[in-house]
Amino acid sequence: MKKGKNNKKLYMGVDVGGTKILAALVKQSGAVAARKRRPTPRDVSPEAVLLAIMEVMDELLAEEEIDKKSLRAVGMAVPGVVDPEEGKIVVTPNMNLSGLEAVSHIRERFDAPVVLGNDVNFGTQGERWLGAARFASSAVGIFVGTGIGGGIIEDGRLVRGSREAAGEIGHIVMSIDGPVCGCGNRGCLEALASRSAIEREIRQAIAKGRKSILTRIAGKDLEIIRSRMLNQALQQGDKLVTEVVRGAAQMLGYACLTVRRLLDPEVIVLGGGVIEACGDFMMPIIEQVVSTDALPGARGGGRIVRSVLGDDAVVLGAVAAAQEHIGRQPMQVAAKSLPKYPKIDATKLGEVVIDGRTYRQDVYIRADGRIKARNKTGVQKRYGTSHEIGPEEVKKICKKNPEILIIGTGQKGMAGFTAEGQEMLRRKGIACLSLPTPQAIREYNRIKGRKAMLIHVTR
C-alpha cells in the first residue's frame, strides 16, 4: 500500500500471544491492509517483550511505507487481565507481561492513542464487528486453544465485570473432582477441553499402553501436539484421538448450555486454534449436546456458530476498541443507502411467499434486493443433489457484496455448503447463517445490514 490521503484513517491492531505477535494495519472499514507476525521472545523480561512488540509495529509501518503520523489509534490485546484506565497489564498467567505499563510506552513512541484489552474480549468484539456475531445485540465468544477464554457482549457492549475479569468461561467448574487446572481449581472447562487438556489425556493414555498414530505424527515423546496434528489423527480415524476430542467437544457443549442458562445470548461463537483445526468434527457434537437440552423452553434458543475471522478476530476487535476509544462507533452499522429488501412473509412445505408472491421453487435474494430463481437442475447435475451449495453458486448469490449470507436450509435443514463453498465465503469475508427455513426467514427480516439469502424449499 502506498502513501495517499486515505492512509490518514489507518489503525493498528496488535495481538500479543504466548507464541506469536501479530500486528495488522486496518482501515476504518475493518479491511485489513497488511499484516506482520513474528514469534514472541521467550524467557525474557516484560520490557524485552514490549520492545519486540514495538519492533513488529515499526517494521509493519516501514514495509508499507506509512508514516506513524498516519496512525489514528492503536488497539493492543494481551492474554490476561488488564487495567484499561491505568493502561497497565495486571497479570498474564501464560506469559511474562505482568505489571507492564504498556500503553504509555506505545503512545509515546507512535504518538497515537492506545487502548489495551484482553485478547478473547477483543476476539469476541471482532466477531461482533465483522464476523460470525455481526448484527447480534448479545453474543458470547468461547476461544479454545492452549487455554480457554471467553468474552461477553450485551446490548452491543463488552461486559467487563467489576474487576475486568468477566467472561472467564475457561474457569467455570464442570467437574468438581476433575483434573487440576492451571488456576489451582479442579475440573475447570480449560482443564477438560483445551488443547493442553486434550494433550494431557492423550499422553496419559499412551503411557498406559494405548496406541495412537500421533506418536508417528508428533514424535515419540509427544512434546507438542499441535491442533492440526489432532485434526490429522481425526481424519485418519485414530481411535484414541477421536475419543478424547469427542469428550472435549461434549464438555464444550455443556459449557454452551451453561452460557445459555446464564445469559441466553443471540449467538455463541466458538473459535481458537482447536476449533479452527478440528471444528468440522467438534461442532456437530457440540450442537448435538445443546440440541438435546431437556429444559422446557430452552430449545430453539440462540445460535451456536464457528468464528469466521480466524486469526484476524483479535486484531479487528482491538481496532474496533481503538475506534471507540477515539469516539467513533464502528459497531453501529451505518444505515448507508441500503436497497429496499423484500419481506418474506411465510413458508410452508413446498412454497415460500415473498412480498406477497408465492414461489414454489428454491430462490435467492441478492444484496441488491433482487429475487432470482435457483438453477436447481444445474446444481443437481454437478453434485447429484440440490442440497449442496458450491462455490459457483456462492459467487452468484453473493454478487452484489453482501455482508451476510443467510441460508434457509429447508424445513428439515437439509441444504449446506460444500467445503469449497465455505472457503469462498471465508475468503470474501462474508458472514453466514445456516438455519432451517422458518428461522432463517425470521433472521432475514430482522437483520439490518447488506444481506443476501438462499431459500431452499422442501418439496
Ligand SMILES: [Zn+2]
Ligand atoms: Zn481453572
